[in-house]
Amino acid sequence: MTTSIVAGPGDTWGIPGPQFLWLYFGLAAVAIISVLIWRRGYTAGPSLRSARDLTATQAALINGDRRLAVYSSLAALRAAGCVESDKRGYLHQAAHLPTGASELDRAVYAVTRNGITTTGVQTHHSVREVLDRTEAELARDGWILDDQARRAVRTGALVVFAVLAIGIARLFAGISNDKPVGNLVLLLIPIGIAAFALLSVRRVSGAGKRILAKMRRDAQHLSPSQKPSWTTYGPQAAALSVGLFGAGAFWLADPAFAQQAELQRNIAQTGLSSSSYSGSSCSSSSSCSSSSSSCSSGSSCGGGSSCGGGGCGG
Missing domain, CATH: 1.10.287 (Helix Hairpins)
Known part of the structure; x- marks a missing residue:
């Protein structure tokens, strides 16, 4: 019955x-x-099956932010002997730009012609334009989510x-x-x-995190824990090391230049990792859990009422 x-x-x-x-x-x-x-x-982002590896600038923008991208470019320029820093912390050109330099390397190199601080490089309009285009390409390809996409996701x-x-x-x-x-x-x-x-939407797509992890595995020899020689691997490898493993890779590889260029202070201010790639920002994940409460015959809901009456559900 x-x-x-x-x-x-x-x-x-x-x-x-x-x-x-x-x-x-x-x-x-x-x-x-x-x-x-x-x-x-x-x-989710695009499939990794047909995806090519990212450039050092792209990896830095996914792993950290625009400052990390500038640091990765400075790492390449420093490894090539193109820039130096004076006692005031101003960056200056020291040699001609090598062939094959990235678009961001060329922009950063150009603004150091008359001397400029690291912060000045980051905020210079020509550098910002390059980073704007690169971020737009990453968003178009699905590696990161731009503001419009993140707003759309939040509506859920x-x-x-x-x-x-x-x-x-x-x-x-x-x-x-x-x-x-x-x-x-x-x-x-x-x-x-x-x-x-659910209002929190990560900046990096799932595919962006996976390709970053793949590139780190493939480039373990550039990890700060391996103490790589930028002279041996070359400028682009230096940029990739910083882009993949964080600004701390710069400090460990060239502490004298990092100190003169005040990179340590910038690292501390931005919260970028000083040892590995844990300084990734704007990227967080959240998990949600739900629980249910069941009524048993021996439990009461307060006020002397049993669950069989109001059921604690109003």
Whole structure:
């Protein structure tokens, strides 16, 4: 013999508490899972099967930010003997630019003609233009998400916020109807956490992280832990070392120049890694968990009411 839950005359919204809890839990689970699947389509990025390795500038922009990209370029120029730093920390040209220098290397080299600080290089309009184009290419190819794409991804959180709003409305309705709402509160907490977590959108796509990891594996000989010689590997390898493993690679490879150019202070100010590639920014991941509360025959919801009555769901 089966029993059905019949709404009592005093049930909030005409739905008994236990029944509402199960319905609401199912609605929240479907909403969160659906949004996560939808987000994956935006944040997955391209397939790595046909992808080519990134340039040092591109790797630096994915791994860190524009400052790391400038540091990687300075590493190449320094390894080639093209730039030097005076006692004031100003960068100057020391030799002709070698053949095959990247677009960013040429831009950075040009602005050091009359002497300029490292911060001045980063903010110079010609350097910014190169970085603007490179970031646009990375976003177009799906390695990073630009501001427009990230805003679009954040809209998915509105679905979960709508579910949260329903639960909050039920909560206040249950309170005004003098019904126990303990279990509903416990259910609203993880849903609220999930909703706010979905507002966070990582700057680097899943494919961007994977290709960065692949390039690090292929270039382990350039890791700071291996103490690579930039003289042996050449300027582009020096740039790639900094781009893949962080600004600390510059400090370990050429501490005298790094100190003169005040790179240590810039590293400390930006939070870029001093030892490996852990200084990656604007890239974070968040995980959401949901929990459900079930009513047992021996538990009570407070105020002497048992779960079989109001069900703690208002």
